Amino acid sequence: MKVKESVQRVCHTLLALYKHGLCKGIVMGCVAFPSFISAQELVLPQDSIIMINLEEVIMISAQKAFNFRKQAKPLSSLDEFLESSKKVAMVKRGGYAWEPTLNNMFSERLSVTIDGMRIFGACTDKMDPITSYVDASNLSKAHIASGQQGAKHGNTIGGAIDLELDKSNFRNTGFRGGVESGFEGNNQQSIIGGELNYSGAKFYADTDIIYRKTENYKAGGDKEVLFSQFTKYNISANLGYKLTDDNAITASFIFDEARDVGYPALPMDVSSAKAIIGSIGYEQDSLGGRLQHWNSKLYMNTITHVMDDTNRPDVAIHMDMPGWSDTYGFFSEARLNGDSNKLMFKVDGYYNRSLAEMTMYPQDPNEKPMFMLTWPDVRTANGAIYVEDELSLKGSSLKIATRIALQNQNVADEFGLNSLRIFYPEMEASKPRFLKSISGQWHKMWMPWHLNAGVSYGDRAPSVTEGYGFYLFNSFDNHDYVGDPRLKNEKSMEVNAKLSYVKPKFNISAEANFFHIPDYIIGVVDPSLSAMTLGADGVKMYKNLSYARLFNTSLDAEYALLPELKWTGDVSYHLGTDNQGANLPFISPLSYRSGVQYDKNTFSVAVKMSGATKQVNYNPEYGEDQTLAYTVFSISIGKTFYMNNDSIMAKVGVENIFDKEYSTYTDWKNIPRMGRNIFLTLTYSIK
């Protein structure tokens, strides 16, 4: 029934657009500005930089009309796109706002940026990873870099995820528009979105809007997961104007809001999570001498996150936990291309303000509400320079990169400072830190063999939560967490290697990395402290372990059985231990994926399988229990219909075909994943 409604809704919208004469205008526009999409543009350049960087690029919605056809599920959430990466795993606390992890490391060890802009979530319980404030519909790619290779936009240990906004970039495509609609059976998700873009040699403007609404999803066996609903909408615009042939100004704007978001794995939900993200940029092709591609940006973003538990039954004590995070920043970068080397310089800086509070309402109405600052208005100022050089050596190439940053954190709120001084009476409000990263990555090729190897060193400052969090409840291990501003920087020494065999029809690569992490930051139980949260087992203080070690290895292969039929598969294994040899939490068991994809003209079919073995290396001390083995299957079928210049692309699919009830090692408190889900996507593109 819902499917039919969605189809009808799309048709109505299209009809309305036609009646409005808008489409006529668009068609006229297309005549005036002949548009084309060259397939060439969409193929990833497999040049040496990519080979050196070992960077993984996930295509999201770049040039939708062309690309959607290739995707198994075009209107999936960004979270689902990221999950398709070989290196990224998503931690789920519900149906929305999954937290990306890279090399089995979480947000605080990663640099997550949007077009190079630093953004910090405003939720003390990690309900709002940065990736939740954008939508797949306005992103073109996600760049995923492992370890110190991700140091371009910020200090990191595990790596970086940079989300690239989808921009027309002065391509001569004229007016383009599109309407898209999707429906998913399992959680009754309806998706409706539209875009209208104009791009010419002098000016471009891209606009996009999308709305998603779901009910609770059902786990395998038709078991409803309560409080897993969400509603989200996202509006974005990108503008560019060429001042001369050589330079241009750009601007981007995103407004994103999620409402009524349930988090079944947590004791609280979110009534509103809102982000306003804006930037203006200046680009210039050359900057005197041999300096080229000068690109600068000024940005700001503001996030308001309102956590509450008013919808939950049987709450002993009601709480409000709003959080705010505002960031102002800039960067400026330029390249210098020499004969045998390519240099890149970047300076960047940001200023972030993170504030979060908690108010608890006693059952006795005559009692005053209980209040505390969980993030005591921490002001982080960070300035850095980044330099990378890519050298062509005889028969090989070498990339070296370094990042030097100065950071200061200041507790601006007196109340919050007094709170922390309960634990650290001598604590100063202000804490400066010096951060550094250096990496070398070497690539050698003996066709068809490639060898990549790298060594690196880097460090990071503690996150606001690790440094300044005050009684933050972690439902995973059922402890309250208190930060320590005196924590030492966490360091990382990393080695990695990748050996690949690349032929047009067949390629296979084996890859491994190893991290030795001195001063690894993690919560350690302090038995002398009494938990604040009702029902919590105790209090953990963030401490530096003398070290921890992480090891990740994977094997992946691709084989084109026929020009239109391709098989892909990968298998990965991970280990993580602390200085006592005990397992770290959230380390993946052996996991595998395999799929076949058939693409011919306007028709495509994809069948996929993914799974993991039983988790052997887990640690109850960190609140973990064993995750069982699972295998799930999915299928999708797509067909594109052309009508004059326009096209309609339809895709239907079934995920978790056999309705398996399962959860993975990243599922917070073992909340089960979605059961069988039938989805339908319709995209109408106007050129």
Next chain:
Amino acid sequence: MKTIKLILASIILSMGATSCSKEDDSPIIEENPMAQFNMVSQMEANGHTVELYADGEGFTTGYNEIYIRIKDNDRETYFANPKITWTPMMYMQAMMHTGPKSLLGATENNTVLKGYLVFQMAGNEDEYWDLTLNYKVEGTEYTVKKNIDVNHPTDGKQKVTTFTGSDNVKYVLAMVSPQKPKEGLNNMAAVLYKMESMKEFSLVENYTITLDPRMTSMGNHGSPNNKDLTYDATSQMYQGQLSLSMTGYWKLNLKVLNESGELLKGEDVTEENEASSLYFELEF
């Protein structure tokens, strides 16, 4: 040379003279030194007005810090360095008794004396407190006595407690500070008195008062880094550290131990025992 010596000598002499003049009994004239306090009682007798000032609006049960000065009604000036002793008395239906009090000592201003009274209970329609002051100004002794209103603090929180210890002695324990609790670490002070008789209380020294603040509305959780109260001879009070990790209602569970560490009153807070029978309360 001689003239220089002479000048020096006269300078030194004049300095001596000026410093001597500070010792005299002339009242220090300045802007009203009591401007930031509230007058809580005014007693007229003997051609004098005795003025009592406090931080709060009136006398409340518990610890009351009080400033006193005596005005000569004719001259409209305050007496310098008055000698004052005071005695509060509670008239109950069946008996009368006094309450703990400090000596009255000098302040920066020589017309104002400072001390404290501890009221164990509030007055009501049938029972009331009065305060007797014996004072000596300009060589003459006088007495003045007046009924005073003692009320429970407006927030209704317990700031004083009377108990009989396991040594069969009656004690009065009153919280002195924090008067205005704040988030974080607070200096905490209390006074402990032993009831010698209905008419006499004496200061108890060198006991220990243990402190365990709890948030009763939130699972009775505690807070870290509290310090038990120990006797400080300088202030003649028990001093410790109170840690308040959030705002709201806190119950400060107490135990009183004597010099040999024997428990006189109070119990540990455990899973089974939610609170000590000896406690203070505060809310902010």
